[in-house]
Amino acid sequence: MKEVPLLQVVNISKQFGGVRAVDGVSFELCQGEILGIVGPNGSGKTTLVNLLTGFIKPASGKVFYKGRDITALAAHEIAGLGIARTFQMVRPFYHLPAFKNLIVPLYSPRVKRLSGGKFGDRDAVAIDLLEEVGFERDSFVPYKPASALPHGYLKRLELARCLALRPALLILDELFSGLSMAEVASTLPVLEKLQIEGITLIMVEHRLRELFRLANRVIVLNFGAKLAEGTPQEIINNEEVKEAYLGSEAV
Amino acid sequence: MVSRRRERLERGIKVRTDDVYALCSTKEMLYLVAPRLIPILVLLLLPLILPTYWQKVVIFTGVFALLSISWDFLYSFTGLVSLGQALFFGVGAYLAGSLNHYFDISPGLTIPISTIAGATLCTLFLLPALRLRGIYFAMITLVLPLIFLRIIEATAILGGTDGLTALAPLPGIWIELYLILGIMLVALFALRRLVNSDFGLVLRGIHDNDQAVKGAGINIYWYKAQALFIAALLGSFAGAYLTHVYMFVGLSAFALDFTVVPIAATVVGGMGTLGGSVLGAFILVPLSEVLRAFGPLRIVFYALLIVVFIILKPEGLFNYLQRKYREFERWVEV
Ligand SMILES: Nc1ncnc2c1ncn2[C@@H]1O[C@H](COP(=O)(O)OP(=O)(O)OP(=O)(O)O)[C@@H](O)[C@H]1O
Ligand SMILES: [Mg+2]
Numbered sequence: 001m002k003e004v005p006l007l008q009v010v011n012i013s014k015q016f017g018g019v020r021a022v023d024g025v026s027f028e029l030c031q032g033e034i035l036g037i038v039g040p041n042g043s044g045k046t047t048l049v050n051l052l053t054g055f056i057k058p059a060s061g062k063v064f065y066k067g068r069d070i071t072a073l074a075a076h077e078i079a080g081l082g083i084a085r086t087f088q089m090v091r092p093f094y095h096l097p098a099f100k101n102l103i104v105p106l107y108s109p110r111v112k113r114l115s116g117g118k119f120g121d122r123d124a125v126a127i128d129l130l131e132e133v134g135f136e137r138d139s140f141v142p143y144k145p146a147s148a149l150p151h152g153y154l155k156r157l158e159l160a161r162c163l164a165l166r167p168a169l170l171i172l173d174e175l176f177s178g179l180s181m182a183e184v185a186s187t188l189p190v191l192e193k194l195q196i197e198g199i200t201l202i203m204v205e206h207r208l209r210e211l212f213r214l215a216n217r218v219i220v221l222n223f224g225a226k227l228a229e230g231t232p233q234e235i236i237n238n239e240e241v242k243e244a245y246l247g248s249e250a251v
Numbered sequence: 252m253v254s255r256r257r258e259r260l261e262r263g264i265k266v267r268t269d270d271v272y273a274l275c276s277t278k279e280m281l282y283l284v285a286p287r288l289i290p291i292l293v294l295l296l297l298p299l300i301l302p303t304y305w306q307k308v309v310i311f312t313g314v315f316a317l318l319s320i321s322w323d324f325l326y327s328f329t330g331l332v333s334l335g336q337a338l339f340f341g342v343g344a345y346l347a348g349s350l351n352h353y354f355d356i357s358p359g360l361t362i363p364i365s366t367i368a369g370a371t372l373c374t375l376f377l378l379p380a381l382r383l384r385g386i387y388f389a390m391i392t393l394v395l396p397l398i399f400l401r402i403i404e405a406t407a408i409l410g411g412t413d414g415l416t417a418l419a420p421l422p423g424i425w426i427e428l429y430l431i432l433g434i435m436l437v438a439l440f441a442l443r444r445l446v447n448s449d450f451g452l453v454l455r456g457i458h459d460n461d462q463a464v465k466g467a468g469i470n471i472y473w474y475k476a477q478a479l480f481i482a483a484l485l486g487s488f489a490g491a492y493l494t495h496v497y498m499f500v501g502l503s504a505f506a507l508d509f510t511v512v513p514i515a516a517t518v519v520g521g522m523g524t525l526g527g528s529v530l531g532a533f534i535l536v537p538l539s540e541v542l543r544a545f546g547p548l549r550i551v552f553y554a555l556l557i558v559v560f561i562i563l564k565p566e567g568l569f570n571y572l573q574r575k576y577r578e579f580e581r582w583v584e585v
Contacts, residue, residue, distance in 0.1 A: 055462065079468035091463040093456045104456040105467035107449045122449060165468055 004067040006031045006169060006200050012051055012061030013224075014044075021047040023224035024061070029169075034191075034201040036211045036232070039221035040244065045204045046088055048221070049173050052202075053085045054078040065169075080110045082168035086158035086175055088204075092146035098135065099142045101157055102126035105164040114166055126164070133160045134186045152183045159190070170194065171202040176210060184210060212236070220244070286576060291436060298428045305537075306428060310496060312536040313431035314489045319513040319520070319528035320438055321485040327523035328446050329478040330458035332385055335392025336513050338376070339486020340493075341399060341505035343369035347491035348415040348500030358419050358495040362488065369487030374480045381475045396505040403502060414501025421495050431492060435529065438485055443525050445481075454478055512536070519560045521567020530569050 007029040014022045022044040029035050037045050050056040052063055054075040062071045070078055079085075084105075093101050105111060106122045131137045133156040141149070146157065155178060162170055172191075176184050184207070191214060194201065205211040212218070212232035220228040220235060222244045228235060235241055298306055318336045325331045346365035350356045356364070380391040403409050410416070421427050445451050453474055456464045461471050486509075494500040512535060513528070520531025538556065542549040564571050 053466070055465070074470070075462075075465040076468050076470045079466055084468075085466055087463070087466070091460045091466075093459040093463065095459050096452065096455060100452055101456075103449050103452045104464055104469065107453055108468035110468045161463070161467060 003030075005029055005064075006033075006066060007052070008064040008067075009052065010062045010064070012048075012058045012063065014047055014051055014056060014058050016047075020044075020224045022051060022058075022221075025221070025224075025226050026061075027219055027226070027229065029200060029202070031200055032195070032198050033217065034195060034203065034215045036215035036218040037202060037204045037221065038206070038208065038211065038218060038235075039227075043221040044224035045221055046173055047224075049085055049171050049202075049204060052078075052171060053083055079165060080108065082110065082166070083171065084162035084165045084167035084169070085171040086155075086162055086173055088173040088177070090151070090154040090158055092149075092154050092157055094145065094147040096146060097143050098146050098149060098153070098157055099123060099126040099130055101146055102129055102161055102164045105161055108165065110165060129160045129163055130157075132163065133157075133190055134183065135160075151178050152180060155179055156183070156187060159187070163194075167199060169200045169202070171204075173204045174206060175203070176205060176207045188214070286573075294432060294436070295429075298432070303424070306424060308537055308540050310427055310431055310493075312532055313435050314493050315509075315512050315516060315536050316435050316529045316532035317431075317438060317485045317489045318509055319516040319532045320435075320442060320525050321482040322513040323517045323522060323525055323528040324442055324446070324485075325478060325482045326517075328451065328458060329454045329475060330461075331381075331475060331478065332389040333392045333482070334389045334510050334514075335373075335377070335395060336486050337396040337505050337507060337509040338392060338399075339369065339373050339483045340490040340509040341396050342373055342483075343487025343490030344494045344500045344504035345403075345409055345490075346372075346487070347494045348418055349409060351418045351495070352410075352415040358421055362491045362495065365491035366484055366488040369490065370480050370483035373483040373487065374476055377479055378476060381472050381479070393510070396510075400502055400505040410501065412502060414499055414503075416499050418495060418498045418500070420498050427496055434488060434492075439525055439529055442481075446525070515557050517567075519557060519568060521569035521571070524567070524569045524573070527567045527569030531567075534568070 005028040009025060009027050011024050011026050012022060013020070013024050025044075025048060027035075037048065039045050047056065051058050054070070054073055054077070058071065062069055064070065065078075065081060065083065070081065073081075092098075093104065096103075100123075103122050103126060106119070106125060112119065127137060127142055130142045135142045135153065135156070141153065146154065149157065155175060159172070159175060162172075175187070179187065188210065191201065191203075195214075201214075203211055203215065212235075215232055218230065218232055218235045219226055220238075220241050227244055228238050228241050230238070298309055301309065318340060321339065322333060322336055325333045343365045346369050347358075347361040350361040350364060351358065376395060377388075377392065380388050383391065404412055421430070446454065453464065453469060456467075457471050457474060464471050464474075490504060494504070513532070516531030516535050517528045518531070519534060520529065521527030535553075535557070539549070539553055542552050545552055560568070566574075
């Protein structure tokens, strides 16, 4: 008996003018897995994330979540199903204090539903979540407007905003880029904890060392198409991948 | 030789961060309450000593203050650039006029009905435009009142170019005065509360970054529609109310003034504060009356004054006063 995969992507494509940003990509994802997506700049990783989360509609192909066709759903409906995503280019609410950024997802229909209609102190929950991603609780940092936060905090604010949605599937678009070594080191345990909690992860990442440590499986994109798929070890040893992508970089 | 420099200090942060602290001492409480209480008292007592002509000006100012709050709420808190306060106003005005003229319903009912029905209609009219951003949404809101105006003109429905006349008046000048001032104050404080609620945070999130709000699982169109409805409530009320004050509704209900003056008032008073919109209206509308003495040059002076205001205090008067109230300066020896 084969269980229904959590996410099933079938032959999905999207062009921008003449550019085939995503070109016939298919893959499956099981509950609890960590899937890595890598590829050179402009290979279509962000576009793929946008297609999965409904921010862009595909030209062709389908996305199934728990066996249900979600291709035509609006972005907020997909988020409401528990598929949360971070933005590679951070999108905080600059005019709101950092912790108030989390009120928006905490106020969403999904969270209201999951908390059974009753909701206690949203502000307190928001502060707890920020602490989880490494905001110093007893400092001014959580109360500063997002516009006053350094980039590393904004990246982790993206993560916290996703966590506030209590996601079942979390898609991280280059969460680690722009983070310091120390910030990466303190964020990794958060992701490991999520995995233990059974949350499925898709990680688009340029930081291969960290990614290969976490991921169960990796997909390599090149010019929008899937070049290879396999365990981190298989990907590292794949000649084609080395040529397309890893060639210049020492892993 | 001793050189001195001016030091600028923030007054009692503790008092400001949370209203609960205000109870600590009478002085702190006064500090918090006075800037709200004094303008309200002045506003409520002023009409008692004004001559009839200026009482009418207060009424008119209240109408524009409502429209200004409505504009500031839409723009500063939801990011919807509306050039259609005349739409809200005109729809409310014509609804009230029609209900009174054709069905003989009294003002006590036409005003609430027109407020709610007008807001609903305006929201429905603009629903398709909610997906448009910035200037595109603005264009639609600007064009709709012009379309209604031409339709009424061309088909001669609803009184055509003559309008609907001899409508029922409100019972007396005092009701007129305190109804508009009361509603204005209630709207002001209710909206200031609303924008700081969790609902308001979502609206401000939409203004900041609508994609991120979508990503948080929230239907931004539903929220924009609600914001639009709230803004239209204020506009439609103003229209319905003034119809009964004038006992007349005509094509002037869709006049561009109702769109332009609220924006100017908000810019002068300070955007994003709601209170600034009211302050701006209470400066600009009476000013425009004073300038009547200049005859045809009135508009020139008016426009110049607005420009001067904006150049001198681009943050808006309300923000400026609020900042000055919170900080104090003193000379210190260096
Ligand atoms: N909105 C858009 N309009 C036009 N072209 C686009 C758009 N978004 C992406 N593209 C193009 O599609 C291709 C894939 O872009 P995408 O951002 O998905 O790549 P990426 O793999 O995420 O790159 P990076 O590693 O730099 O983040 C690029 O050629 C890009 O220029
Ligand atoms: Mg990208």
